[in-house]
Amino acid sequence: MSTIVETIREEIISGNVEESIRAVKEALQRKIPPEKILNDGLLLAMERVGSRFQEGEIFIPDVFFSARAMHESMDILRPLLAPSQSTGAGCVVIGTVLGDIHDIGKRLVGTMLEGAGFTVVDLGVEVSPDAFVKAVTEYQPHILAMASLLTTTMTNMGVTIEALTKAGLRDKVKVLIGGAPVTRGFAEEIGADGYGSDASTGVDAAKALVRKLADE
Amino acid sequence: MKEAHVEKSMRVNVEGTTQFRVLSKHQVEEIVSSAMEILERVGVQVNDEAPVKMLEERGARIEGKTLVRIPSSLVQAALQSAPSRIVLANRDGERNLVLEKNRIYFGTGSDCPNVIDPYTDALRPCLFDDVLRVSKVVDALDHIDFFMSLGLVSDVPRMTYDRHQFLAMAANTTKPLIITCVDGTGLSDQYQMACLIVGGEEKFQANPYFAVYAEPSSPLMHSKEALEKLTFAAERRIPLIYTPCPSAGATAPVTMAGILSQGLAETFSGLVISQLKREGAPFIMGGVHTVLDMRTATYSYGAPELSLLSACMTDISKTLNLPMFSTGGCSDAKVLDEQAASEAAVSLLTAGLSGANLIHDIGFLESGLLGSLDMLVLCDEVISMVKRILRGIRVTGDTLAVDVVAKVGPGGHFIGEDHTRRYLKAEHWLPRLMDRTNREAWERGEAKTLSRRVRERVIDILEHHDPPPLEKRLLSELEMVVAQADERYGVK
Numbered sequence: 001m002s003t004i005v006e007t008i009r010e011e012i013i014s015g016n017v018e019e020s021i022r023a024v025k026e027a028l029q030r031k032i033p034p035e036k037i038l039n040d041g042l043l044l045a046m047e048r049v050g051s052r053f054q055e056g057e058i059f060i061p062d063v064f065f066s067a068r069a070m071h072e073s074m075d076i077l078r079p080l081l082a083p084s085q086s087t088g089a090g091c092v093v094i095g096t097v098l099g100d101i102h103d104i105g106k107r108l109v110g111t112m113l114e115g116a117g118f119t120v121v122d123l124g125v126e127v128s129p130d131a132f133v134k135a136v137t138e139y140q141p142h143i144l145a146m147a148s149l150l151t152t153t154m155t156n157m158g159v160t161i162e163a164l165t166k167a168g169l170r171d172k173v174k175v176l177i178g179g180a181p182v183t184r185g186f187a188e189e190i191g192a193d194g195y196g197s198d199a200s201t202g203v204d205a206a207k208a209l210v211r212k213l214a215d216e
Numbered sequence: 217m218k219e220a221h222v223e224k225s226m227r228v229n230v231e232g233t234t235q236f237r238v239l240s241k242h243q244v245e246e247i248v249s250s251a252m253e254i255l256e257r258v259g260v261q262v263n264d265e266a267p268v269k270m271l272e273e274r275g276a277r278i279e280g281k282t283l284v285r286i287p288s289s290l291v292q293a294a295l296q297s298a299p300s301r302i303v304l305a306n307r308d309g310e311r312n313l314v315l316e317k318n319r320i321y322f323g324t325g326s327d328c329p330n331v332i333d334p335y336t337d338a339l340r341p342c343l344f345d346d347v348l349r350v351s352k353v354v355d356a357l358d359h360i361d362f363f364m365s366l367g368l369v370s371d372v373p374r375m376t377y378d379r380h381q382f383l384a385m386a387a388n389t390t391k392p393l394i395i396t397c398v399d400g401t402g403l404s405d406q407y408q409m410a411c412l413i414v415g416g417e418e419k420f421q422a423n424p425y426f427a428v429y430a431e432p433s434s435p436l437m438h439s440k441e442a443l444e445k446l447t448f449a450a451e452r453r454i455p456l457i458y459t460p461c462p463s464a465g466a467t468a469p470v471t472m473a474g475i476l477s478q479g480l481a482e483t484f485s486g487l488v489i490s491q492l493k494r495e496g497a498p499f500i501m502g503g504v505h506t507v508l509d510m511r512t513a514t515y516s517y518g519a520p521e522l523s524l525l526s527a528c529m530t531d532i533s534k535t536l537n538l539p540m541f542s543t544g545g546c547s548d549a550k551v552l553d554e555q556a557a558s559e560a561a562v563s564l565l566t567a568g569l570s571g572a573n574l575i576h577d578i579g580f581l582e583s584g585l586l587g588s589l590d591m592l593v594l595c596d597e598v599i600s601m602v603k604r605i606l607r608g609i610r611v612t613g614d615t616l617a618v619d620v621v622a623k624v625g626p627g628g629h630f631i632g633e634d635h636t637r638r639y640l641k642a643e644h645w646l647p648r649l650m651d652r653t654n655r656e657a658w659e660r661g662e663a664k665t666l667s668r669r670v671r672e673r674v675i676d677i678l679e680h681h682d683p684p685p686l687e688k689r690l691l692s693e694l695e696m697v698v699a700q701a702d703e704r705y706g707v708k
Contacts, residue, residue, distance in 0.1 A: 059640060061637045061640060
């Protein structure tokens with residue numbers, strides 16, 4: 001019984017997208033509960049991917065492929081899961097702030113968040129404060145994540161937080177920020193809830209924020 | 217953290233790799249010609265009767281008892297008969313080091329009197345157990361290919377230190393050795409020990425487990441001890457490294473071309489004696505040619521001239537078709553600091569680029585007085601970086617990757633491409649000790665400097681590396697040879 005779940009884990013850890021999907025489908029055919037596939041297969045696999053990455057044994061592209069395998073497997077499971085579980089670890093709306101067209105770092109964080117079981121809505125680049133507010137209203141995410149790679153556009157993170165407050169949404173969502181010039185000090189200054197110095201600490205911060213939300 | 221890419225054997229200055237040379241063909245000819253002129257006009261002092269007699273019989277001109285002027289025809293004949301290719305094997309007989317044009321290998325230096333204790337940081341004389349430690353660290357490092365003792369064992373009888381040292385070297389690593397010896401008898405005893413290890417003289421002859429290091433005395437002298445080693449090695453076909461160590465401005469001319477010419481004359485005269493003793497005897501040329509620092513009278517191990525001259529000698533060795541023993545990874549600094557790291561990086565890159573076969577003295581600090589495990593471990597990382605540069609780039613349809621660029625297009629990214637995963641490990645060098653984390657992560661890890669990370673790796677290897685042991689019975693046979701030598705010198 002457990003071997004197919006092990007196979008799912010192995011395929012996701014190896015970043016084999018097609019094989020992961022095939023294994024998930026086979027597990028479902030064998031009547032393994034979707035919750036078990038999610039928890040013991042997908043999520044456990046990504047936990048191991050995370051720790052192997054931290055240890056320096058695997059590299060960013062490996063994590064990316066594993067995250068993709070996880071994400072596409074999740075697409076199969078989602079309709080079969082209870083609504084409380086269908087967003088997995090939580091929902092994140094993410095985007096690069098107005099005036100900034102840098103995409104890759106933000107995409108990497110998005111992919112790693114998906115890999116950690118989050119549902120991610122990527123708004124792309126040059127996202128205006130209004131567009132962030134609109135997305136928070138529409139998707140009601142646990143977390144709003146903003147990226148900026150330029151010291152000149154960083155300030156738009158603060159502007160967006162003010163816009164959330166004006167729209168009466170500030171206490172409905174946690175704000176997570178990151179990007180090369182961003183520091184913990186800056187995050188505190190503009191009143192963000194969390195900060196990630198790189199993609200993997202960003203994911204850790206997102207998990208911590210979701211736990212905090214549950215406690216509140 | 218594991219390394220992504222480790223070469224077993226590397227050939228440089230060939231198609232696809234980075235190209236480098238210092239001397240033009242014409243400059244090499246000029247230096248070779250000057251060396252021959254020195255031998256014909258000035259001659260060398262040969263401080264042993266038998267080789268002088270042998271040289272005289274073959275046409276050398278003798279003045280007094282020891283001054284020998286060697287005609288160029290003898291040098292040319294010696295260059296003809298010496299092998300252009302020498303193989304060294306490890307303790308298990310595996311032929312790991314192929315010394316021929318442009319194949320590079322890295323290793324330690326030998327016989328530093330002092331060490332810094334990795335646990336207490338105390339500076340103290342090197343003991344038997346310290347060489348055991350070096351042996352273990354050498355065994356663990358991916359980019360250290362051969363082993364010289366690094367330390368000079370001082371807690372054993374002085375006249376037999378070399379046999380004790382050999383025991384410590386062979387005990388904790390299987391890597392090929394380069395040994396030093398007190399004199400001909402010291403070499404003979406170590407040869408006997410090596411034959412015990414590899415299973416007999418025939419096996420040693422087929423797959424030599426060590427090369428022996430000996431040196432002439434600059435300017436232009438061969439000591440009795442050096443000649444004993446040279447002739448014993450030639451008789452038994454033990455690979456011999458004969459390496460002048462002149463200092464520019466003191467024991468050799470101040471000019472780079474001048475020190476090269478004189479050093480080469482010393483090498484040529486050693487080569488002639490070895491080939492007269494036995495045609496085809498394996499002879500490795502080399503030398504630590506460097507400057508005497510004219511402020512401190514230090515024979516400098518960190519001088520850029522050392523690297524430049526080593527690269528020149530390597531160029532010459534390739535014209536002569538002789539294997540080359542070169543130098544790098546050494547410094548005049550007193551601890552592993554910024555000076556040590558800079559001098560190591562410059563010398564290892566230059567020696568690697570030059571394509572020298574055996575690049576030694578890795579781990580030397582304090583101008584050769586201090587054998588440092590820290591320096592050794594740092595150099596392992598530097599060599600790994602150097603090898604990435606030497607490997608050059610592969611240019612093929614698939615590595616030019618136009619199809620991948622077309623697939624990703626403007627504004628996309630390459631992280632999720634199979635092409636990226638497929639080529640990552642072959643194309644990107646990944647550090648083990650060099651830190652590329654962001655400041656927050658670095659501070660989270662206690663803001664360790666490179667020298668702290670290096671020391672932690674030293675300790676980790678000492679605590680956790682498990683080298684393949686020597687058989688107990690074999691070990692006691694070796695100890696017997698050492699004890700007999702001690703007895704002969706009347707010491708216990």
